Amino acid sequence: MFSIGEMSRRTGVKVPTIRFYEEKGLLPQPGRTAGNQRRYDDTALKRLNFIRHARELGLPLDDISELISLEGAEGGELDRAHSIAQNQRQRIRERIAKLKKLERELTRISTACDGDHDHVCDVLRALGDHGGCDGDH
Amino acid sequence: MFSIGEMSRRTGVKVPTIRFYEEKGLLPQPGRTAGNQRRYDDTALKRLNFIRHARELGLPLDDISELISLEGAEGGELDRAHSIAQNQRQRIRERIAKLKKLERELTRISTACDGDHDHVCDVLRALGDHGGCDGDH
DNA sequence: CTTGAACCTCTAGCGACTAGAGAGATTAGA
DNA sequence: TCTAATCTCTCTAGTCGCTAGAGGTTCAAG
Numbered sequence: 001m002f003s004i005g006e007m008s009r010r011t012g013v014k015v016p017t018i019r020f021y022e023e024k025g026l027l028p029q030p031g032r033t034a035g036n037q038r039r040y041d042d043t044a045l046k047r048l049n050f051i052r053h054a055r056e057l058g059l060p061l062d063d064i065s066e067l068i069s070l071e072g073a074e075g076g077e078l079d080r081a082h083s084i085a086q087n088q089r090q091r092i093r094e095r096i097a098k099l100k101k102l103e104r105e106l107t108r109i110s111t112a113c114d115g116d117h118d119h120v121c122d123v124l125r126a127l128g129d130h131g132g133c134d135g136d137h
Numbered sequence: 138m139f140s141i142g143e144m145s146r147r148t149g150v151k152v153p154t155i156r157f158y159e160e161k162g163l164l165p166q167p168g169r170t171a172g173n174q175r176r177y178d179d180t181a182l183k184r185l186n187f188i189r190h191a192r193e194l195g196l197p198l199d200d201i202s203e204l205i206s207l208e209g210a211e212g213g214e215l216d217r218a219h220s221i222a223q224n225q226r227q228r229i230r231e232r233i234a235k236l237k238k239l240e241r242e243l244t245r246i247s248t249a250c251d252g253d254h255d256h257v258c259d260v261l262r263a264l265g266d267h268g269g270c271d272g273d274h
Numbered sequence: 275c276t277t278g279a280a281c282c283t284c285t286a287g288c289g290a291c292t293a294g295a296g297a298g299a300t301t302a303g304a
Numbered sequence: 305t306c307t308a309a310t311c312t313c314t315c316t317a318g319t320c321g322c323t324a325g326a327g328g329t330t331c332a333a334g
Contacts, residue, residue, distance in 0.1 A: 003331090005280060015281085020322065035330045037281055057239050061321070082247065089243040092236050099233050102194050106226040110219065140300095142311065152312085157291065172299045174312055198290070 001031075001039045011048045018048065024061060026051055026068065059088055138168075138176045148185045155185065161198060163188055163205065196225055 008015045021027045027047060030038045047068070054064045063084050070081050145152045158164045164184060167175045184205070191201045200221050207218050 003280075014323080016324080017322065019283095024321090033330080035281085036283095037330065055321090057243060058236075085243055085247045089240060089247060092240045092243065096233055096236050096240065099195075099229050099236070103226060103229045103233065106194060106222055106229065110222045110226060140311075141313095151292080153293080154291065156313095161290090170299080172312085173314095174299065192290090 001041060002045075004038045004040070007040050007045060007048060010045060011052055013048055013052050021048070021051060021061075024065075026061060026065060057088060058092065059084070063088070138178060139182075141175045141177070144177050144182060144185060147182060148189055150185060150189050158185070158188060158198075161202075163198060163202060194225060195229060196221070200225070 002010075004015050004018055007013070007018055013021075018027065022029060027044060030040050030044055033039055050068070051064055054067065055061075059067075067081055067084060070077060139147075141152050141155055144150070144155055150158075155164065159166060164181060167177050167181055170176055187205070188201055191204065192198075196204075204218055204221060207214060
C-alpha cells in the first residue's frame with residue numbers, strides 16, 4: 001500500500017495527473033486512509049504503468065479506456081485491441097510524412113535567408129508566399 | 138472588400154478561426170458595414186494567408202505574432218526571424234525522431250498479436266511491459 | 275507533541291480552436 | 305417591395321490532456 005506520491009515516483013506520472021486519470025475513470029477509485037488519503041496497491045501501479053506507456057505511444061485517453069476494458073476479453077474482441085494499435089501506427093506514419101514535408105519547407109525558407117538580407121527578410125516573404133512549397137498542406 | 142465568409146473561402150481558414158485570430162491580435166480589426174459586419178481588403182487577406190501558412194508549419198501563435206511584428210524590420214532584427222524558423226526546424230526534427238521510435242514500438246506490439254491469440258492479447262501485454270522497448274521515452 | 279512535508283478538494287488556465295444559441299444583416303428572386 | 309434563404313453578429317461553453325494555485329487537512333519522523 002502506497003501513497004499517491006509514491007505512485008508518482010514509481011511511474012513518473014505526476015500527482016495531479018494521477019488524480020486526473022482517476023476522475024476520467026482510467027484508474028479505479030483507490031482505498032482511502034481514515035484521513036481520506038489515497039492508498040494504492042500493485043494492481044493500480046500496473047495499470048498506471050500501462051496508461052503511461054500507452055500515452056507515450058500517443059494513444060488518446062479514450063483508446064486507452066477501451067484497451068483497459070478489453071482486459072480479460074477473448075477471441076474477436078481482441079481484434080479490437082489489435083486494430084487500435086494498428087490505427088495508431090497509421091496515424092503516426094501520417095504524422096511523420098507530414099512533418100517531413102514541413103521540414104523540407106522550413107529548410108527552404110531558412111536557407112533563403114542565409115545570405116545577406118538587404119531589404120525584407122526572405123523568411124517573411126517565404127511564409128507569405130505559398131507557391132514555393134512542394135506539396136499541398 | 139469582402140466578407141468574413143469570402144475570406145474563409147479564399148484562405149481555407151474557418152470563419153470562427155478568423156474571428157479568433159482577430160481577438161488574439163494576429164489580424165487587425167477590420168472595417169465594418171453599417172450593420173456591423175466585417176469587411177476585409179487585400180492586405181488582410183495576405184496576412185491571413187501568412188498566418189495560415191505559418192500555422193501549417195506548426196509555428197505557435199506567439200511566434201507568428203512576433204514574425205508579424207518583424208515586418209519592415211531590418212538588420213539584426215531579422216536574425217530573429219531567421220532563428221524562429223531555425224528553432225521550428227529543430228523542433229520538427231526532434232518530433233520526427235520521436236515518432237519514428239514510437240512507430241517501431243507499435244510495430245513490435247502489433248506483430249506480437251498477429252498470430253493466434255490464445256489467452257491474453259499480446260497488445261495488452263506489450264503495453265503493460267515497458268521492458269521490450271528499445272529506447273527511453 | 276511538534277514540525278514540515280505530503281496530501282486533500284476545488285477552481286481556473288493553457289493552446290488553438292470548435293460548436294451552438296439566439297438575434298440581426300444582407301442579398302437574390304418573385 | 306416583400307420575403308425567404310443565407311450570412312453574420314456576439315457570447316458562452318466545450319474539446320484534450322493536463323498544469324498551477326489557493327486554502328485547508330493529515331501523516332510520519334524526531
